[in-house]
Amino acid sequence: DSGVTQTPKHLITATGQRVTLRCSPRSGDLSVYWYQQSLDQGLQFLIQYYNGEERAKGNILERFSAQQFPDLHSELNLSSLELGDSALYFCASSVEGPAGELFFGEGSRLTVL
Amino acid sequence: DQQVKQNSPSLSVQEGRISILNCDYTNSMFDYFLWYKKYPAEGPTFLISISSIKDKNEDGRFTVFLNKSAKHLSLHIVPSQPGDSAVYFCAATRPNRDDKIIFGKGTRLHILP
Numbered sequence: 001d002s003g004v005t006q007t008p009k010h011l012i013t014a015t016g017q018r019v020t021l022r023c024s025p026r027s028g029d030l031s032v033y034w035y036q037q038s039l040d041q042g043l044q045f046l047i048q049y050y051n052g053e054e055r056a057k058g059n060i061l062e063r064f065s066a067q068q069f070p071d072l073h074s075e076l077n078l079s080s081l082e083l084g085d086s087a088l089y090f091c092a093s094s095v096e097g098p099a100g101e102l103f104f105g106e107g108s109r110l111t112v113l
Numbered sequence: 114d115q116q117v118k119q120n121s122p123s124l125s126v127q128e129g130r131i132s133i134l135n136c137d138y139t140n141s142m143f144d145y146f147l148w149y150k151k152y153p154a155e156g157p158t159f160l161i162s163i164s165s166i167k168d169k170n171e172d173g174r175f176t177v178f179l180n181k182s183a184k185h186l187s188l189h190i191v192p193s194q195p196g197d198s199a200v201y202f203c204a205a206t207r208p209n210r211d212d213k214i215i216f217g218k219g220t221r222l223h224i225l226p
Contacts, residue, residue, distance in 0.1 A: 002156060002158070004156070033214065035216070040218070041218060042117075042119075042202060042216045042217050042218035042219055043157070043202060043204075043216035043219075044216075045213055045214065045215060045216070048213070056213045058213060090156055090157070092156070092157075101147075101159040101162075102147075102149075102157075102159065102214065103159075104149075104156030104157045104158065105156050106154070106155055106156050107156055
């Protein structure tokens, strides 16, 4: 158990819909990272927050947004969903920045039909 | 643009022998490298890391070698054990410049009995 909690574990929805994925980092970790893993793809970096502020941005689509709340939990919002958005979405946390070890949650599997 | 490349999607190794997983990167600004291991239905877990000021880091059965001039790193597992069967991700970052951690697509390692 990494201490990072992601909900929901599985989600099935239709094209055009909007979903929210939630992540609770390990106690004490200030950084939260979001990654997308599609079929045959590696872990694609989406976005990172540190203590409530956006710190780094990857190839995150404009239809996607994220935020980190004062209690340090984070939400990834995916809107106008397309079939290609079907993927495993991982959240990871760390105490500080990337020089520290990342602790990953078990992921949220999104299926868009 | 794949900045971190793992060109072998899979690798099979006899139990007890050495497993060598390779990783290449294109961005010479990367100065910190990590390996993560992932079992099915679980999030990736940190295995070992290396800073660009070193060319080798060892932790038990796991050793990572870094060749900066070739922009290449490798993970050696000796001896390989059945529990090592997993997907291994190589990752790279620039801790003093930004917080992005870029992952490769992974290599699936099968340890044969």
